Amino acid sequence: MTNDELLAQYGPRESMEYDVVIVGGGPAGLSCAIRLKQLAAAKGSEVNVVVLEKGSEPGAHILSGAVMDPIALTELFPDWKERGAPLNQPVTGDELLVLSETGAMSSPIIPDCFHNDGNYVISLGAVTKWLGEQAEALGVEIFPGFTAAEVLYDEQGRVTGVATGNQGIGKDGLPHGGFQLGMALLGKYTIFAEGARGHLGKQLIAKFKLDEGKDPQSYAIGIKELWEVPAEQAKPGLVVHTAGWPMDTQTYGGGFLYHLEGNKVTLGYVVGLDYKNPWLSPFEEMQRWKTHPSIRKHIEGGKRIGYGARAITAGGILSLPKLTFPGGALVGCDAGTLNAARIKGSHAAIKTGMLVAEAALEALSAERAQDELTAYSSGFEASWLKSELDRSKNFKQWFKKGMYVGMLMTGIEHWVLPRLGMKSPPWTIHRTAPDHLALKPAAECAQITYPKPDGKLTFDRLSSVFISNTNHEENQPAHLKLKDASVPVRINLAKFAGPESRYCPAGVYEFVNKDGADQLVINAQNCVHCKTCDIKDPTQNIVWVTPEGGGGPNYAGM
Structure with missing residues (x-):
């Protein structure tokens, strides 16, 4: 049944009214809620705020490296240390390595964007959970396990809130015994903080033409693991970044490895989703990267205890859409404010x-x-964040011209120019093509043969998804939709050798031959909500929509 049919039969929706509705309980959404309550209290007034979080709790779906600059947190809570914010491990050293297959060269110059003095190695999931506790203490209502499935508009086309997803729809599309119609959460303003490639944010950008005149957005996929290592291998606070192997010099990619407190190491690999070779598998590249001597020495003999993946909005200031529209705004990675140069x-x-x-x-x-x-918008234009993003405006564009050009120009823009007193580069490099158009036909590219996992240092997808604690209610429609069911075999398999079976880090997509005919099987229950398929599919035939609330990964310590 369509949503309109469900509304006709079971409606109308129940509704709740708030001053501000916030979609997404990550750092952006929770900070918005907290700041609203702080400002209202300072004025002696009240503001009603609700945060919708699709994960089982704030932080459950959060995945990041992560090294955190505490500048904004200090503005939000000057006493964050006294409040017990889980920023426990200061950065103690930076390494920038350029890898060959067996060797490594330490960069003699570390550009300013890779300096981490005063920053902290953290679990962003833990920080997000703490922010949720601070928000609730201030009176913010948080609804975990609820998805925002639909944007609501008034007759003038202004955003008036969101509707939560219906519960209890079976795989056949029909309501079953546990059916519950979604609820309308109405706000005087609605703030969208869904993270990278937000399901509703994408719709809003298209509806209000917020990206008109901007460079196409650029994305990467980040694949991360958490390890517990022997005490003698622990180097708390050490931050390592790598360029080079296993990527070729024309493909954007690099690794990170950070030593947390408690003998834990977080590490991962980032691949730009404008890669050209459809045989490439970001997951397999990450596994291969761990075998390099410079990485292996940090984790060998340890135990892998966590895994996850997510898309990264990396286009920067030149791809940043207009932030506002009638009735609401985009914040954080839903807008694309990540600084790729600083990671x-x-x-x-x-x-x-x-x-x-x-x-x-x-x-x-x-x-x-x-x-x-x-x-x-005017506050953003006058902020230190705008200045920071201006400084990094060309970072991804230079690397699209090759690794050596990218490294050279990053050195010039983030080491030489600051020493000449220049706050941002006097030149601007633009992009014109979206990531999904980058793939070449498989016949034009060299096949890549990846080594089999050893189960100690390297692993397969399914064992990796298992430790991400991913789960979805099985009797629900797949939340990965095909606009045209014939495209995966007719175009993707025929022309690009079925790249969805390789770019997905969770084994969601697999091509099988049944009765002599190829077909695509979608294992939606494996999905870790990285949204790479929504971004990289060459025909834009795959659409990620929200599953039932609470579904997806339940990351711990990530």
Whole structure:
């Protein structure tokens, strides 16, 4: 049954009204909620705020490296240390390595964007959970396990809130015994903080043409593992970044390895989703990268205890859409404020959440509703975040011209120019093509043969998904939709050798031959919500939509 048919039969929806509805309980959404409550309390007024979080709790779906710059957190909570924020391990050293297949060269110059003095190696999931506790203590309502499935509009086309997903729809599309119609959460303003490639944010960008005149957004996939290592191998606070092997010099990619407290190491590999060779598998490249002597020495003899993957919005300031529209705004990675040059986005997410909160409370105090929060855009333009992103505007574009060009120009823009007193590069490099158009036909590319996993240092996808604690209610429609069911075999398999079976880090997509005919099987229950398929599919035939609330990974310590 369609949503309209369900509404006709079971409706109308129940509704709840708030001053501000926030979609997404990550750093951006929670910081927005917290700042709203802080500002209202300072004025002696009240503001009703609700946060919808599709994970089982705040932090359950959060995945990041992560090294955190505490600049924005300090603005939000100057006393964060006293409050017990889980920023426990200061960075103690930086290494930047250029890898060959067996060797490594340490960069003699570390560009400013890779310096981490004053930063912390963290679990962003733990920080997010802590932010959720701070928000609830201030009176913010948080609804974990609820998805925002639909944007709601008024007659003038202004955003008025969101509808949560229906519960209890079977695989056949029909309601079963546990059916419950979604609820309408109505707000004077609705803030979208869904993370990279937000399901609703993508719709809003298209509807309001927020990316008009901007460079196409650029993405990467980050694949991460968490290890516990012998005490003698632990180097708390050491931050290692790598370029080079196993990527070729024309493919954007690099590794990170950070030593946390408690003999834990977090490490991962990032591959730009504009890669050209359809035989490439980001998951397998990450496994191969771990076998390099410079990486192996940190984790060999340890135990892998966590796995996950997520898309990264990496286009920067040149791809940043307009942040506001009538009735709401985009924040954090839903907008694309991550600084790819610094490999950091959590401080940007927190800052945008604070900026939009300040604009929203000003509008609410003036008894405005559903207009455009222009004060958010102007606040962003005047912020340190805008200056920081300007400084890094060309980072990804240079690397699209090859590794050596990227390294050279990163050195010039992030080491030489600052020493000449220049705050941002005087030149601008633009992009014109979206990532999904980058794939070449499989026949034009060299096949890549990956080694089999050894089960000690390297692993397969399914054992990896198992330790991500991913689970979905099995009797529900697949949340990975095909616009045209014939495209995977007719185009993707025939022309590109079925790249979805390789770019997915969770084994969701596999091609099988049944009765002499090829077909695509979608194992939606494996999905870790990275949304790579929604981005990289060459015909844009795959659409990621929200599953039932609470489904997906349940990351611990990630």
